[in-house]
Structures are given as C-alpha cells and as structure tokens.
Amino acid sequence: MAFGSRAAGKHRGSSRLSRKTAGYAGVAALATTGVVGTLAAPAFAATDKGPSMEDTGLNAVVTAEDVAGQVEAQADAQRAAAEAAALKxxxxxxxxxxxxxxxxxxxxxxxAEREAAExxxxxxxxxxxxxFVSPLAGSxxxxxxxxxGGMWSSGSHTGIDFHANEGSVVRAVGVGTVVEAGWGGAYGNNVVIRHADGTYTQYGHLNSLSVSVGQQVTPGQQIGLSGxxxxxxxxxxxxxxxxxANYGSDIDPIAYLRSHGVSL
Known part of the structure; x- marks a missing residue:
C-alpha cells in the first residue's frame, strides 16, 4: 500500500476546527459501536457550535467584580458626602x-455699662x-x-447778713424739708428748713417766697427772692x-457752711 508523503517542516498543533472535527468523528465512531446511546445525540447536537464565552462563566465573574467596584465606589461617595454634611x-x-x-x-x-451708669x-x-451751697450766688x-448793736433785740446779731439787691434769688443751702414759710415778725417774710443732719437754716427779710411748709428742697433750689x-x-x-427750730439755738453760720464745704 502506498502512502502520501508529508511536507517537511515544523509540527503545528491542530487547529480548533480540526480538534472540533476530530471530536465529532470520535463521537460518531462511538455511536456506531453502540457505546453512546441515542440519548447522547441531542447533547452533542446542542453543542454543535462549540462552547461560547457565556458558557464558561467568565463574563459572570467580570460583571460581579464590576458591580462590586461600583457599589464600593458608591459607598465611598456616600461616606464622603455624609462626612462633608457632618462637617458643615x-x-x-x-x-x-x-x-x-x-x-x-x-x-x-x-x-454692666447700664449698672455702672446707674x-x-x-x-x-x-x-x-x-x-451745701451758699444761699446767695456771688455774694x-x-x-x-x-x-x-441796738438793732437786734438780743443785743447781738444771731446770724450773718449777705449783701443782696432787691429780688436776688435766695437758695436752700442743702437738702431738707420746709418747716416754716411766711411772716416771721422781725424777720419779715422768712423760710426755715430742717436738714437731714438735724440742723436748721433760716432765711429772713425776703421779698417773696417760692416754697411752702412740708415741701422737700434740694441744694441750690430757689426758695424766695431777697428784700x-x-x-x-x-x-x-x-x-x-x-x-x-426755735430762736436762741443759733450757731456760727460761717463755720456751719464751711463745715459743709461752702467757701466764704
């Protein structure tokens, strides 16, 4: 028997198509010997086109990894957004x-400023x-x-006289309460004030009065006009x-005023 010769050269593995054809031939041979039953035929028929990429499961693995990466990226973005919101x-x-x-x-x-001001x-x-102030400003x-002198019934002056023209403003020397306001005999129109320290001051020969008994007065307040x-x-x-309050309890008016800070 004569055999055909093969071309010399490197040996190459069979192609995918050759392997597939050889597989089909082997299966056909098995079928003729009865080793493969009739039930095998549909299975082989179903795989006639050969296994596809989807049949290997590789696509499923790649898709799952991609989804996992996307989920993780989304989770990272959500965490970053939550952290940014928390910081804000x-x-x-x-x-x-x-x-x-x-x-x-x-x-x-x-x-504090209001309290300090108050x-x-x-x-x-x-x-x-x-x-305390002087009863007459600038006098x-x-x-x-x-x-x-004979002008005074007691033989001496029981007070001091301030120079004043008719109608000069006479002031209370300190805070106090008016206990007398009106005619005072030799004193003419006069005002008597009781002060907080229990002392009294009297203002005589007034032309007119500006206060009444029981009235509260403050230092420098007008109580009448000189006359x-x-x-x-x-x-x-x-x-x-x-x-x-009564006549005869007089004290030195200049010493009294000076003791209350009035310069005379």
Whole structure:
C-alpha cells in the first residue's frame, strides 16, 4: 500500500476546527459501536457550535467584580458626602454657638455699662444732695455773726447778713424739708428748713417766697427772692444756722457752711 508523503517542516498543533472535527468523528465512531446511546445525540447536537464565552462563566465573574467596584465606589461617595454634611453641620453649630456667645457677652457688657451708669448717677445724686451751697450766688457777708448793736433785740446779731439787691434769688443751702414759710415778725417774710443732719437754716427779710411748709428742697433750689421786709434797714439776706427750730439755738453760720464745704 502506498502512502502520501508529508511536507517537511515544523509540527503545528491542530487547529480548533480540526480538534472540533476530530471530536465529532470520535463521537460518531462511538455511536456506531453502540457505546453512546441515542440519548447522547441531542447533547452533542446542542453543542454543535462549540462552547461560547457565556458558557464558561467568565463574563459572570467580570460583571460581579464590576458591580462590586461600583457599589464600593458608591459607598465611598456616600461616606464622603455624609462626612462633608457632618462637617458643615458642625461648622454651622460652631458659628451659632459663637454668635450666641458674642450676643451674651454684648448683653452682659451693656448690662454692666447700664449698672455702672446707674451707680454713677446715684452717686452723683447722693453727692448733690449732700452738697451745701451758699444761699446767695456771688455774694459776700456784709455783717458778721455776733456783731453788737441796738438793732437786734438780743443785743447781738444771731446770724450773718449777705449783701443782696432787691429780688436776688435766695437758695436752700442743702437738702431738707420746709418747716416754716411766711411772716416771721422781725424777720419779715422768712423760710426755715430742717436738714437731714438735724440742723436748721433760716432765711429772713425776703421779698417773696417760692416754697411752702412740708415741701422737700434740694441744694441750690430757689426758695424766695431777697428784700427788706421786717426789721431791716435795706435789702439784704439774713441767714441763720441753728441746732433747733426755735430762736436762741443759733450757731456760727460761717463755720456751719464751711463745715459743709461752702467757701466764704
């Protein structure tokens, strides 16, 4: 028997198609010997086109990895968004807290300033009420205390006289209550004031009165106008300081005023 010769050269493996054809031939041979039953025929028929990429399961693995990566990326994005939202919320809360603290500090400062201003005003009022002034602004003493002469029934002057023209403003020397306001005999129209320290001051020979009994007065408040009523030789203000409301309890008016800070 004669055999055909093969071309010399490198051996090459059978192609996929050759392997597939050989497989089919082997199956056909088995079928003729009865080894493969009739039930095998449909299975082989179904695989006639050979296994596809989908049949290997590789596509399913790649798709699952892709989905897993997408899910993880989405989860990372969600976590980043949540962290950003938390940071924003914290920043807003911190800003609100700082604003509230600033408002509280401003309110406390304003309250402290109001309280300080109120204390200063009260102190100023206290000083004003405790301050004594001269009964006539810009005047001077024309007759001294205890000066002698026949003009006074006691034989001496029980107060001091301030030089004044008719109608000069006469002022309360300190805070107090008016206990007498009206005609006072030799004193003419006069006003007597009881002060907080229990002393009294008297203002005589007034032309007119500006206060009434029981009225509260403050330092420098007008109580009348100077004149020459009563036992007087001309317009002036007779001023007395007393330890009591009645005549005869007089004390040195200049020493009294100076002890309360009035310069004469």
């Amino acid at each position: 919320a914290q920043a807003e809360a911190d800003a609100k807290a700082r604003a509230a603290e600033a408002r509280q500090k401003a309110e406390e400062k304003a309250k 204390r200063a005003a009260r102190e100023e009022e206290r000083k004003r009420l405790n301050t 001077y003493v024309s007759t001294q205390y205890r000066a002698g 020459s009523t009563g036992n007087s030789s001309g317009p002036h203000l007779h001023f007395e300081a007393r330890t009591g």
